[in-house]
Amino acid sequence: xxxxxxxxxxxxxxxxxxxxxxxxxxxxxxxxxxxxxxxxxxxxxxxxxxxxxxxxxxxxxxxxxxxxxxxxxxxxxxxxxxxxxxxxxxxxxxxxxxxxxxxxxxxxxxxxxxxxxxxxxxxxxxxxxxxxxxxxxxxxxxxxxxxxxxxxxxxxxxxxxxxxxxxxxxxxxxxxxxxxxxxxxxxxxxxxxxxxxxxxxxxxxxxxxxxxxxxxxxxxxxxxxxxxxxxxxxxxxxxxxxxxxxxxxxxxxxxxxxxxxxxxxxxxxxxxxxxxxxxxxxxxxxxxxxxxxxxxxxxxxxxxxxxxxxxxxxxxxxxxxxxxxxxxxxxxx
Ligand SMILES: Cc1ncc(COP(=O)(O)O)c(C=O)c1O
Numbered sequence: 183x184x185x186x187x188x189x190x191x192x193x194x195x196x197x198x199x200x201x202x203x204x205x206x207x208x209x210x211x212x213x214x215x216x217x218x219x220x221x222x223x224x225x226x227x228x229x230x231x232x233x234x235x236x237x238x239x240x241x242x243x244x245x246x247x248x249x250x251x252x253x254x255x256x257x258x259x260x261x262x263x264x265x266x267x268x269x270x271x272x273x274x275x276x277x278x279x280x281x282x283x284x285x286x287x288x289x290x291x292x293x294x295x296x297x298x299x300x301x302x303x304x305x306x307x308x309x310x311x312x313x314x315x316x317x318x319x320x321x322x323x324x325x326x327x328x329x330x331x332x333x334x335x336x337x338x339x340x341x342x343x344x345x346x347x348x349x350x351x352x353x354x355x356x357x358x359x360x361x362x363x364x365x366x367x368x369x370x371x372x373x374x375x376x377x378x379x380x381x382x383x384x385x386x387x388x389x390x391x392x393x394x395x396x397x398x399x400x401x402x403x404x405x406x407x408x409x410x411x412x413x414x415x416x417x418x419x420x421x422x423x424x425x426x427x428x429x430x431x432x433x434x435x436x437x438x439x440x441x442x443x444x445x446x447x448x449x450x451x452x453x454x455x456x457x458x459x460x461x462x463x464x465x466x467x468x469x470x471x472x473x474x475x476x477x478x479x480x481x482x483x484x485x486x487x488x489x490x491x492x493x494x495x496x497x498x499x500x501x502x503x504x505x506x507x508x509x510x511x512x513x514x515x
Contacts, residue, residue: 188300188461190327195285197278200308201268201320209278211285215325217306224307224317231361232261233304235460236422238283238326238514240293241502247511248283248301249500251276253422258303261358266316267305276512279303282324284514289328293501300329300460329461337485337493339468340380340457341476342396344446345370349397352388356417363419367397381457383470385446386415393444399459400424401467403444403452404437404488411452414441423458423496426510430495433507435488446470449477454486463500464493 192215199209224230234254238246255275262269270278279301283290291297303324307317349367350356356363367382374382383401386392393401393413400421402412410431412424431437444452455467466485469478479486485493498504502511 188329191289193286193289193326193328195282196326197282197324199278199322201322202318206268206270206274206322209274209281209322211281217321217323219306219308220310222310222312224309224311224314225361228307228314229360229362229365230265230267230307230317231304232258232265232267233302233359233361234258234261235359236279236301236303237298237329237460237500238290238301239298239500239502240290242293243502244293245502246283246287246290246299246514247500247502248279248514250422250426250510251279251512253425254279254303257359257420257422258305261360262305264355264358265307265360267307267320270305270322275303278322278324280512280514282326286326287514289326291328291330295330297328297330298500299326301326337464337466337490339466339479339481339483339485341378341469341471342381342383342457342467343374343377343379344470344472345374345382345384347373348387349384350387350417352386352417354387354417356387356394356415357419359419364397371397377471379471387417391445391447393446394418395421396457396459398461399457399465401444402427402456402458404454404486405440406451406453407438408488409438409440410488411440411442411444413444421459423460423463426496426499427458427464427492429507430492430499431488434495435491437488446472449479453480454489455479456485456489456492463496464489 255272309317309319370382
């Protein structure tokens with residue numbers, strides 16, 4: 183396999199399961215990676231769509247393992263419930279993910295490549311309706327694609343623009359992984375890029391004083407006192423990577439984990455900062471541009487020492503080089 187990007191590549195099979203007349207039908211694997219939907223499907227017009235993102239990794243011994251699928255299953259249930267879509271049982275979600283990975287084992291990148299098989303479970307309202315009401319028919323699917331490192335192998339600190347527009351509302355959809363949130367962050371991301379930044383960082387939508395998260399990653403920082411600090415808010419998606427890093431910080435690196443507000447104009451106590459998520463695990467943050475000022479973290483163009491340790495611990499657990507600390511990995515037999 184050549185150089186891996188973060189583009190979609192068709193694989194051997196993906197999973198589909200239809201909900202109709204109040205019940206889920208039996209799911210199947212199919213080669214086709216195109217859907218035939220009514221033009222008036224609720225997913226297309228009213229954003230009745232939720233998804234997940236997780237990865238399977240090849241171990242040094244050649245076996246393949248899926249990272250924390252049960253956590254994604256639970257988060258998916260919350261997203262689907264909020265959009266009045268039917269529930270997929272946790273075991274059914276994990277089984278669909280497992281079957282899809284197993285059918286595509288040849289597409290899981292080698293241990294040496296640093297790549298992984300990205301797994302995208304999703305649910306769409308596929309019933310046709312003109313009114314903005316919940317669909318009566320749904321499709322639950324799992325599609326996979328081999329990916330490289332989103333940031334092209336470079337553990338390179340990024341410069342973020344603190345967005346002046348919000349991606350979600352104060353009591354809205356931020357904690358759910360639904361398509362509309364991503365459509366709503368495209369504009370902010372485009373402004374950031376047009377100004378020469380790598381991405382945008384969102385503040386809390388109620389007071390615009392506290393850091394929330396990046397468009398597709400949580401925010402964390404290391405304080406002068408060696409605390410791992412990360413904000414908590416109903417408008418932030420609960421990142422499974424962030425939860426895993428918190429576990430490693432506390433249990434393996436002996437840091438204190440703090441959930442607290444991080445005010446955008448009070449960054450001086452932070453010695454390292456990073457964005458974390460499935461795509462890149464950790465992206466170190468070099469600077470935040472807020473209004474007329476640019477705050478550069480002390481680590482500047484380097485990744486901080488704790489950030490590096492966190493990254494090494496988590497990636498080596500994912501690839502099987504470090505012991506699975508808490509039943510995080512599901513091996514595909
Ligand atoms: C908005 C948002 N925040 C955070 C994350 C990170 O979550 P996770 O670590 O579960 O991938 C993601 C997705 O990856 C996201 O889309």
